Every structure is written in C-alpha cells, then in structure tokens.
Amino acid sequence: MEVTLSHYLVLSAVLFAIGVYGILTRRNAIALLMCIELMLNAVNINLVAMNRFLQPDWRIVTGQIFAGFIIVLAAAEAAVGFALVIAIYRNLDRINVDEVNILKW
Amino acid sequence: MGEAIAFWVLATIIVLGALGVVTLRNLFHCALCLGLVLLSVAGIFILNGAEFLAGVQILIYVGATLVIILFAIMLSENITGERIQLASYNRTVGLVSALLFLALVTFLALTTQFPSHTSTIKDPVIAVLENVKTNTAAFGTLLLTKFIVPFEFASVFLLVALIGAIVIARTAE
Amino acid sequence: MTLTEICRTIVQWLGVPAEYQESATQILLAAIDAIIIFTFLMVAVLVIVYAFRKVVGFIQARLGPRYTGPRGIFQTIADAIKLLGKEDIIPAAADRLAFNLAPFIVFLPAFLVYLTIPFGDPKSGWQVRDLNIGVLYLVAITSITVIGIVTAGWASGNKWAVLGAMRSGAQLVSYEVPMTLVVLVPVLMAGSLKLSEIVENQGEWFWQWHVFQMFPLGLVAFVLYFVCALAETNQTPFDLPEAESELVAGYHVEYSGMKFALFFLAEFGNTVAISAIATHLFLGGWKAPFPFLPDTGIWSAFWFFLKVSTAVFLIFWVRGTLPRVRIDQLMELGWKFLLPAGLLCVTLVGLIISVRP
Numbered sequence: 211m212e213v214t215l216s217h218y219l220v221l222s223a224v225l226f227a228i229g230v231y232g233i234l235t236r237r238n239a240i241a242l243l244m245c246i247e248l249m250l251n252a253v254n255i256n257l258v259a260m261n262r263f264l265q266p267d268w269r270i271v272t273g274q275i276f277a278g279f280i281i282v283l284a285a286a287e288a289a290v291g292f293a294l295v296i297a298i299y300r301n302l303d304r305i306n307v308d309e310v311n312i313l314k315w
Numbered sequence: 316m317g318e319a320i321a322f323w324v325l326a327t328i329i330v331l332g333a334l335g336v337v338t339l340r341n342l343f344h345c346a347l348c349l350g351l352v353l354l355s356v357a358g359i360f361i362l363n364g365a366e367f368l369a370g371v372q373i374l375i376y377v378g379a380t381l382v383i384i385l386f387a388i389m390l391s392e393n394i395t396g397e398r399i400q401l402a403s404y405n406r407t408v409g410l411v412s413a414l415l416f417l418a419l420v421t422f423l424a425l426t427t428q429f430p431s432h433t434s435t436i437k438d439p440v441i442a443v444l445e446n447v448k449t450n451t452a453a454f455g456t457l458l459l460t461k462f463i464v465p466f467e468f469a470s471v472f473l474l475v476a477l478i479g480a481i482v483i484a485r486t487a488e
Numbered sequence: 489m490t491l492t493e494i495c496r497t498i499v500q501w502l503g504v505p506a507e508y509q510e511s512a513t514q515i516l517l518a519a520i521d522a523i524i525i526f527t528f529l530m531v532a533v534l535v536i537v538y539a540f541r542k543v544v545g546f547i548q549a550r551l552g553p554r555y556t557g558p559r560g561i562f563q564t565i566a567d568a569i570k571l572l573g574k575e576d577i578i579p580a581a582a583d584r585l586a587f588n589l590a591p592f593i594v595f596l597p598a599f600l601v602y603l604t605i606p607f608g609d610p611k612s613g614w615q616v617r618d619l620n621i622g623v624l625y626l627v628a629i630t631s632i633t634v635i636g637i638v639t640a641g642w643a644s645g646n647k648w649a650v651l652g653a654m655r656s657g658a659q660l661v662s663y664e665v666p667m668t669l670v671v672l673v674p675v676l677m678a679g680s681l682k683l684s685e686i687v688e689n690q691g692e693w694f695w696q697w698h699v700f701q702m703f704p705l706g707l708v709a710f711v712l713y714f715v716c717a718l719a720e721t722n723q724t725p726f727d728l729p730e731a732e733s734e735l736v737a738g739y740h741v742e743y744s745g746m747k748f749a750l751f752f753l754a755e756f757g758n759t760v761a762i763s764a765i766a767t768h769l770f771l772g773g774w775k776a777p778f779p780f781l782p783d784t785g786i787w788s789a790f791w792f793f794l795k796v797s798t799a800v801f802l803i804f805w806v807r808g809t810l811p812r813v814r815i816d817q818l819m820e821l822g823w824k825f826l827l828p829a830g831l832l833c834v835t836l837v838g839l840i841i842s843v844r845p
Contacts (some may be wrong), residue, residue: 211319213318213319213320213322214455215398215429216424217326217424218363218419218475219420219421219424219425220361220424220425221326221329221330221359223417223420223421223424224330224333224417225329225330225333225352226416226417226420227413227414227416227417227420228333228334228336228413229333229337229407230412230413230416231337231409231413232336232337232409233431234405234408234409234412234413235337235382235405235406235409236337238342238352240342240384240388240391241342242338243384244336244345244349244384245336247349247376247380248333248336248337248349248352251352251353251356251376251430254360254372255356255359255360256358257362258359258363258365258368259359259363260429261363262363262365263429264429264430264431265431266431266449268364268380268453269447269453270453270457271365271450271453271454272443272457272461274365274367274368274450274454275454275457275458275462277360277365277368278371278454278458279465279469280366281368281371281372281375281376282375282469282472282473283469283472284344284376284380285375285376285379285380285473286472286473286476286477287476288380288383288384288459288479288484289383289476289477289480290437290476290479292382292383292384292386292387292480293480293481293483293484294478294483295387295391296390296391296483296484297484299390299391300486304376305391308340310417312464316510316511317506317510317511317514320511341583343583343586343639343642343643344583344585344586347586347589347639350635366619366620366621367621367624368593369621370621370624370627370628371623371624371628373628373629373631373632374624374628374631374668377631377632377635378628378631378632378634378661378664379631379661381635382634382635382638382657382661384656385635385638385639385642385657386638386654387640388642389638389653389654419842435510437785449680449681450620451620451621451624452682462595
C-alpha cells in the first residue's frame with residue numbers, strides 16, 4: 211500500500227489531539243509542558259511531510275527549515291518553562307497548576 | 316513497501332507512546348514515553364528524507380530537552396519516598412474536545428486538494444541551491460541565504476532564553 | 489557471494505511473495521549485520537578489558553591478572569561468568585520498569601554507533617551503513633546515554649544514586665557542547681558529514697591527517713576532542729560519577745549481575761567507539777601512514793585496528809596515571825576553558841577554509 215500525504219496528516223492530527231487531551235486533563239506543570247512538546251512534534255511531522263509531498267524538488271527544504279526553527283524554539287521554551295517549574299516548586303512546594311494561585315484574592 | 320512497514324510501525328509507536336504520556340500515573344514513566352515518541356518522530360523525519368532534521372531532533376529533543384524534563388522531575392520531587400502520582404481531571408471534557416478536534420482536522424486534511432508548491436529552482440533567491448548534493452547541504456545553504464534573518468534572530472533568541480532560564484532557576488543568593 | 493546475495497537467496501528459499509522480497513532482503517541483511525556487530529562488540533570488550541587490567545596493572549607497578557589461563561587471558565570470561573551467576577537484586581524502593589530499562593538505554597547508544605563506523609575501507613565492505621549525516625548521527629546517538637544514566641540513578645530509589653546520576657548528567661551534558669564544536673573541525677576540513685569522505689579527505693602521508701593539518705589547529709582540535717570524549721564516557725580523570733570511592737559508585741550502586749555487566753559493557757564499548765571516531769576524524773581512519781604501504785581490503789582493517797589500539801592504549805594510560813577531577817573543577821573546565829577553546833578553534837578553521845583558494 212502506498213503511504214501518501216494523508217497518512218502523515220492523520221498521524222499528525224492524532225498526535226496533536228492526544229496532546230490536546232493531555233493539556234486539558236493534566237494538572238501537573240511538568241506533564242503540561244510534556245504535552246506541549248507532543249503538540250509541537252505533531253506540527254513538525256506535518257511540515258516535513260508537506261515539504262516532501264508538495265515540493266517536487268528535493269533541494270528546496272523550506273518545510274524542513276520551518277520545522278528546524280520550531281525545534282529550536284521548543285527547546286528554548288522548554289528550558290525557560292522548566293526553570294519556572296523549578297522556581298515555583300522551590301517557593302511553593304507544589305507544582306499542581308490549580309494550586310499555584312497565591313496571586314488570587 | 317518498506318516505507319509502508321516503517322510508517323505503520325513508527326505510527327503505532329508514536330500513538331501508543333503519546334497515549335502513555337497523557338495517561339500514565341508515574342511522571343517518570345511519562346517522560347520515558349515522551350522519549351520514545353521523540354525518537355519515533357525522528358524516524359518519521361528520516362522516512363520523509365529529512366535526515367539532517369532527524370539528527371537535530373535526536374540531538375536537541377532527546378539529548379537536551381528530555382534531559383531538562385528529567386532533571387525538573389528529579390528536582391521537584393522528594394529524592395526518596397513517594398513518587399508523585401498524577402490524577403486526571405475533566406476526563407470527559409478533554410476526551411470530547413480532543414475527539415472533536417481530531418474529527419475536524421482529519422476531515423480537513425482528507426478533503427483538501429493541496430496544490431503543488433510554486434517555488435522552483437529557477438527562482439533567483441534559491442538558484443544557489445543548484446549544486447547541492449545532500450539534504451544537509453540543501454538545508455544549510457537555504458538557511459544561510461534565504462532564511463538568514465530568522466537564523467540570526469534564533470541565535471539571539473536562544474541566548475536570551477539561556478540567560479533567562481539560568482536567572483529564573485538560580486537559588487536566591 | 490556477498491552478504492546481500494546470501495540474504496536474497498535465503499529469502500527466496502523461504503518462499504516470500506515477490507513484492508515483499510526486496511524489503512525482506514533488507515530486513516534480513518540488517519538483522520545479520522546487527523548480529524555481526526554485536527559479536528564483534530562482545531569479543532572486543534573481552535580483549536579490551538583484559539588489556540585494560542594488564543596495562544593499568546603495569547602502570548601501577550603490579551602484574552594484573554595472572555592465574556586464569558596462561559598469563560590470565562581468560563580473566564574477562566571468568567568475570568563474565570561470575571557476573572551472570574550473581575543474584576539479580578532489585579531494591580524495594582526502586583521503580584521496577586525504569587530500573588530494568590536503564591541498563592538497556594545506556595547500552596543502546598554504545599552499540600548503535602558501531603553500525604556507522606567503518607572498520608576498514610568501505611569499498612571492501614567493512615562498514616555496515618555509510619550515513620550521509622554520519623558525524624551528526626554519532627553525536628546525537630551518544631547524547632542518548634544521558635537519559636539512561638539519569639534513569640538508572642533515579643530508579644534506584646537511593647539518594648546517593650540520584651546525586652551520582654545528577655552529577656553524571658550535568659557532566660555529560662556540559663561536555664557535549666565542546667565535543668560537538670570540536671567535531672566540526674574535521675567536518676569543515678573535509679566538507680562533508682560522511683565518515684568515509686572525511687577519511688578520504690586525509691591524504692596518503694601521515695602528515696596529511698587532520699590532526700596535523702592547519703597546524704596547530706588540527707592538533708588542538710584532537711586534544712580537545714580527546715578530553716571531551718573522556719568526559720563523555722565517564723573515564724578517568726572524569727569518572728567521578730562512577731568511581732567506587734565516590735558516592736558509593738554513583739548511579740550504578742544498586743545494580744548487580746547481568747545489569748551491571750551491561751553498564752560495564754557499555755562503558756568499554758563507548759571507550760572503543762570514541763577511539764574509533766577519533767581515528768576516523770583525526771588520525772586518518774584506515775589509511776596507512778605512507779603511500780607505499782598497502783591499505784586496501786584486509787590491510788585497511790589492519791591499519792584501523794592498529795590506530796584504534798593506540799588510542800585505546802592512550803586512554804588506559806591516562807586512566808592509570810591521572811587523579812580524578814572534582815565535580816566543580818570538572819564543570820569549570822568544561823564551560824570556562826573547553827567551550828571557548830572549541831569555539832575559537834572552529835572559528836579559526838572556518839576562517840582559514842573560507843579564505844583558502
């Protein structure tokens with residue numbers, strides 16, 4: 211059987227949907243950030259697959275460059291996000307995002 | 316034929332791993348499942364001819380981001396004693412929204428007629444790609460000619476993120 | 489009869505339908521290659537561990553193993569039998585899945601890098617797969633080791649193991665950065681990430697090897713790579729996370745029997761792997777030092793193993809001679825000395841290459 215663009219798009223959609231489910235159900239800050247990584251990877255699969263199927267010249271890799279920038283930004287966001295998690299844990303001794311609400315009145 | 320086998324094996328691992336990330340109760344196991352998903356996504360990149368990107372994905376995502384995740388897990392739990400057990404809230408709402416989203420995107424993906432890309436090697440900006448032999452060479456050439464501005468911005472951005480993460484995670488002096 | 493043809497005949501003899509034959513041949517070939525590499529790894533570690541104990545013994549003014557077999561050559565086999573016969577203890581506070589999985593995550597990169605390193609001239613079939621992203625693949629796969637070590641420490645449920653794992657993780661991640669930079673120097677000189685092209689770029693005479701090119705930048709790059717690779721594989725003088733006298737052997741304190749054997753195997757496998765990578769990147773790979781010496785076919789494997797043995801001997805020499813570095817000295821060395829030195833080296837090499845006609 212032939213693997214077409216639709217297969218990769220559906221795989222990407224499934225991964226993204228699982229990430230959405232994770233974001234909506236998890237309350238631990240670290241688990242939330244992990245689900246965000248899932249969603250970013252889903253987008254990367256999408257971009258690379260589209261670059262391969264819709265750009266007949268293999269030398270033009272615009273989709274892959276876009277995916278590369280997403281990897282770079284995801285790494286930076288993960289670094290800052292997890293630094294925040296560690297700082298929150300150090301001050302409040304908990305990382306359940308529902309309970310980090312001391313700014314509320 | 317080989318691509319189909321590889322695709323289905325990798326897709327199964329990705330979906331099972333992702334389900335593991337969102338449903339497992341032990342946070343460390345979730346992180347290990349995420350590692351599995353990231354490795355399989357690198358495999359999908361190789362299937363699509365993005366070999367340089369696959370190497371970068373393993374080097375950065377698995378070799379650095381996953382390590383940050385594991386360190387954050389270790390630094391935010393007691394070193395010995397009870398592990399954090401995760402509970403799930405709003406399961407039905409989450410499931411319904413995820414399934415709705417999945418249905419919408421799958422419908423769009425399967426019914427859209429994607430046009431073939433219009434930029435060709437004859438465009439003056441990317442004519443420099445005429446002589447590249449490998450995917451890495453194409454990636455690097457394009458990155459440093461057409462996408463030089465985002466590239467420089469990304470370096471500054473990474474520097475800012477690096478300094479920011481160090482400042483935020485430092486213990487109060 | 490090459491290996492590919494043997495696999496094809498086996499697949500046809502098994503009666504696989506026609507449209508699956510090519511894929512089945514590739515899969516069978518890959519499986520047989522993996523088995524060959526695994527066997528080579530086992531035999532190499534057997535020899536290397538014996539060599540290690542003898543060399544370090546002689547450096548330390550003692551004789552090393554002497555009694556198991558003539559001159560102690562069966563010592564490693566005896567050790568392996570002993571380790572396999574030990575009881576497999578899992579601590580009560582340990583996370584069973586992660587505890588059992590960690591040795592495999594540590595062993596996997598040590599094994600995977602051998603699949604792309606040429607053991608001789610690839611044209612004579614001494615390389616399993618010649619990847620276009622050879623060097624990037626090597627750096628990326630060795631960065632998976634950190635995950636295994638951190639998992640091993642955390643899953644042991646032992647605070648000393650966790651501390652050892654965190655120190656080791658910090659060390660490995662810190663030294664990955666200068667190593668990736670320095671590995672770029674031969675890549676720049678050769679203009680390709682492919683290992684076979686990097687070796688082809690080094691000429692026939694020994695002064696054309698990358699370590700002597702652009703003097704002294706090639707030499708500086710080789711020394712920096714060597715230091716970073718020692719830190720990457722937890723070798724002395726950077727073996728703080730796993731020394732027996734520090735933190736009770738760090739991240740593998742709770743492991744016994746087969747799993748400890750896997751850690752051990754991974755460590756010596758990594759040692760040979762970094763020597764092999766250093767040989768290809770800097771010391772001319774499978775090429776002879778002088779053009780009049782033969783270096784095709786089996787001779788290429790001979791030169792390769794000679795150079796790798798020299799590099800491994802150098803590692804053991806350092807291991808037997810230098811004292812251990814403290815963790816803060818280690819981090820300082822990595823970030824404040826090796827990283828700027830690596831950056832400077834790569835910048836200068838890049839400048840020279842861009843202005844060279």
